[in-house]
Amino acid sequence: MRYGFFTALAATAFVIALSGCTTTGVDTTETTAINPAAHSVAVSDLAAGKAQFRDANYGLAEKHFRKAVELQADNAEAWMGLAASYDELGRFDFADRAYDQLLKVAGRRPQIVNNMGYSQMLRGNKKKARTLFLEARKAMSDTTVVDANLALLDKA
Numbered sequence: 001m002r003y004g005f006f007t008a009l010a011a012t013a014f015v016i017a018l019s020g021c022t023t024t025g026v027d028t029t030e031t032t033a034i035n036p037a038a039h040s041v042a043v044s045d046l047a048a049g050k051a052q053f054r055d056a057n058y059g060l061a062e063k064h065f066r067k068a069v070e071l072q073a074d075n076a077e078a079w080m081g082l083a084a085s086y087d088e089l090g091r092f093d094f095a096d097r098a099y100d101q102l103l104k105v106a107g108r109r110p111q112i113v114n115n116m117g118y119s120q121m122l123r124g125n126k127k128k129a130r131t132l133f134l135e136a137r138k139a140m141s142d143t144t145v146v147d148a149n150l151a152l153l154d155k156a
Helices: 002-019 041-054 058-071 076-089 092-106 110-123 126-139 144-155
Strands: none
Touching: 041 058, 041 076, 058 076, 076 092, 076 110, 092 110, 110 126, 110 144, 126 144
Protein backbone atom coordinates (compact mmCIF):
# COMPACT_ATOMS: atom_id res chain seq x y z
CA MET A 1 0.00 0.00 0.00
CA ARG A 2 2.78 2.34 0.90
CA TYR A 3 4.61 1.73 -2.38
CA GLY A 4 1.45 2.43 -4.39
CA PHE A 5 0.82 5.68 -2.55
CA PHE A 6 4.31 7.04 -3.30
CA THR A 7 4.05 5.96 -6.92
CA ALA A 8 0.71 7.74 -7.28
CA LEU A 9 2.12 10.84 -5.56
CA ALA A 10 5.18 10.88 -7.88
CA ALA A 11 2.98 10.40 -10.96
CA THR A 12 0.72 13.29 -9.84
CA ALA A 13 3.75 15.55 -9.28
CA PHE A 14 5.08 14.63 -12.72
CA VAL A 15 1.74 15.43 -14.40
CA ILE A 16 1.53 18.79 -12.57
CA ALA A 17 5.09 19.66 -13.59
CA LEU A 18 4.35 18.86 -17.23
CA SER A 19 1.20 20.94 -17.22
CA GLY A 20 3.28 24.02 -16.27
CA CYS A 21 5.49 23.62 -19.35
CA THR A 22 2.84 24.50 -21.90
CA THR A 23 3.01 27.56 -24.17
CA THR A 24 -0.68 27.72 -24.96
CA GLY A 25 -2.39 30.83 -23.71
CA VAL A 26 0.77 33.00 -23.88
CA ASP A 27 0.05 36.51 -25.15
CA THR A 28 2.25 37.11 -28.20
CA THR A 29 0.75 40.51 -29.07
CA GLU A 30 3.43 43.01 -30.05
CA THR A 31 3.13 46.48 -28.60
CA THR A 32 4.04 49.76 -30.22
CA ALA A 33 3.34 51.87 -27.15
CA ILE A 34 6.94 51.71 -25.95
CA ASN A 35 9.58 53.11 -28.26
CA PRO A 36 12.65 50.95 -28.73
CA ALA A 37 15.75 52.13 -26.90
CA ALA A 38 18.07 54.39 -28.87
CA HIS A 39 21.30 52.89 -30.11
CA SER A 40 23.23 55.25 -27.90
CA VAL A 41 22.01 56.97 -24.78
CA ALA A 42 24.42 59.84 -25.49
CA VAL A 43 22.80 60.34 -28.91
CA SER A 44 19.29 60.40 -27.44
CA ASP A 45 20.39 62.87 -24.75
CA LEU A 46 21.98 65.06 -27.40
CA ALA A 47 18.72 65.10 -29.38
CA ALA A 48 16.69 65.80 -26.24
CA GLY A 49 19.07 68.62 -25.30
CA LYS A 50 18.69 70.23 -28.72
CA ALA A 51 14.91 69.98 -28.53
CA GLN A 52 14.81 71.51 -25.07
CA PHE A 53 17.20 74.29 -26.13
CA ARG A 54 15.02 75.13 -29.15
CA ASP A 55 12.02 75.35 -26.81
CA ALA A 56 13.99 77.69 -24.49
CA ASN A 57 13.97 75.11 -21.68
CA TYR A 58 17.61 75.80 -20.87
CA GLY A 59 17.64 73.97 -17.54
CA LEU A 60 16.40 70.76 -19.15
CA ALA A 61 18.70 71.30 -22.12
CA GLU A 62 21.66 71.61 -19.73
CA LYS A 63 20.65 68.37 -18.01
CA HIS A 64 20.57 66.43 -21.29
CA PHE A 65 23.74 67.97 -22.74
CA ARG A 66 25.58 67.31 -19.47
CA LYS A 67 24.49 63.67 -19.52
CA ALA A 68 25.57 63.39 -23.17
CA VAL A 69 29.09 64.67 -22.42
CA GLU A 70 29.33 62.43 -19.37
CA LEU A 71 28.58 59.44 -21.59
CA GLN A 72 30.70 60.59 -24.54
CA ALA A 73 33.37 63.10 -23.52
CA ASP A 74 34.58 63.73 -27.09
CA ASN A 75 31.18 64.90 -28.38
CA ALA A 76 31.85 68.47 -29.52
CA GLU A 77 28.20 69.12 -30.35
CA ALA A 78 27.13 68.20 -26.82
CA TRP A 79 29.85 70.43 -25.32
CA MET A 80 28.68 73.31 -27.53
CA GLY A 81 25.08 72.81 -26.39
CA LEU A 82 26.15 72.55 -22.77
CA ALA A 83 28.15 75.78 -22.96
CA ALA A 84 25.29 77.61 -24.71
CA SER A 85 22.82 76.32 -22.11
CA TYR A 86 25.02 77.59 -19.29
CA ASP A 87 25.23 80.96 -21.09
CA GLU A 88 21.45 81.21 -21.27
CA LEU A 89 21.16 80.26 -17.60
CA GLY A 90 23.69 82.94 -16.66
CA ARG A 91 26.16 80.35 -15.33
CA PHE A 92 29.16 81.85 -17.05
CA ASP A 93 31.67 80.09 -14.79
CA PHE A 94 30.35 76.73 -16.01
CA ALA A 95 30.08 78.05 -19.56
CA ASP A 96 33.80 78.92 -19.52
CA ARG A 97 34.66 75.39 -18.39
CA ALA A 98 32.49 73.91 -21.14
CA TYR A 99 34.07 76.17 -23.78
CA ASP A 100 37.55 75.19 -22.55
CA GLN A 101 36.67 71.51 -22.92
CA LEU A 102 35.05 72.16 -26.30
CA LEU A 103 38.23 73.82 -27.57
CA LYS A 104 40.22 70.76 -26.45
CA VAL A 105 37.84 68.42 -28.24
CA ALA A 106 37.15 70.35 -31.45
CA GLY A 107 39.82 73.01 -31.77
CA ARG A 108 39.31 76.73 -32.33
CA ARG A 109 36.58 76.65 -34.96
CA PRO A 110 34.83 79.84 -36.07
CA GLN A 111 31.41 78.68 -34.84
CA ILE A 112 32.87 78.04 -31.39
CA VAL A 113 34.61 81.43 -31.33
CA ASN A 114 31.32 83.05 -32.39
CA ASN A 115 29.52 81.39 -29.48
CA MET A 116 32.28 82.45 -27.11
CA GLY A 117 31.77 86.01 -28.36
CA TYR A 118 28.05 85.75 -27.74
CA SER A 119 28.81 84.54 -24.21
CA GLN A 120 30.97 87.60 -23.62
CA MET A 121 28.23 89.83 -25.01
CA LEU A 122 25.71 88.33 -22.56
CA ARG A 123 28.13 89.18 -19.74
CA GLY A 124 28.44 92.76 -20.92
CA ASN A 125 32.08 92.40 -22.05
CA LYS A 126 31.62 94.29 -25.32
CA LYS A 127 35.30 94.67 -26.17
CA LYS A 128 36.09 90.98 -25.73
CA ALA A 129 32.88 90.01 -27.55
CA ARG A 130 33.79 92.20 -30.54
CA THR A 131 37.31 90.70 -30.69
CA LEU A 132 35.90 87.17 -30.72
CA PHE A 133 33.19 88.01 -33.28
CA LEU A 134 35.77 89.55 -35.62
CA GLU A 135 38.04 86.52 -35.24
CA ALA A 136 35.14 84.23 -36.12
CA ARG A 137 34.10 86.46 -39.03
CA LYS A 138 37.55 86.22 -40.65
CA ALA A 139 37.39 82.42 -40.72
CA MET A 140 33.76 81.99 -41.88
CA SER A 141 32.62 81.81 -45.46
CA ASP A 142 29.03 82.76 -44.55
CA THR A 143 29.18 85.59 -42.04
CA THR A 144 25.43 86.08 -41.61
CA VAL A 145 25.31 84.87 -37.99
CA VAL A 146 28.40 86.81 -36.92
CA ASP A 147 27.13 89.96 -38.64
CA ALA A 148 23.84 89.63 -36.77
CA ASN A 149 25.74 89.21 -33.51
CA LEU A 150 27.86 92.28 -34.27
CA ALA A 151 24.66 94.25 -34.95
CA LEU A 152 23.26 93.09 -31.60
CA LEU A 153 26.48 94.13 -29.93
CA ASP A 154 26.27 97.61 -31.49
CA LYS A 155 22.69 98.00 -30.20
CA ALA A 156 23.61 96.89 -26.68
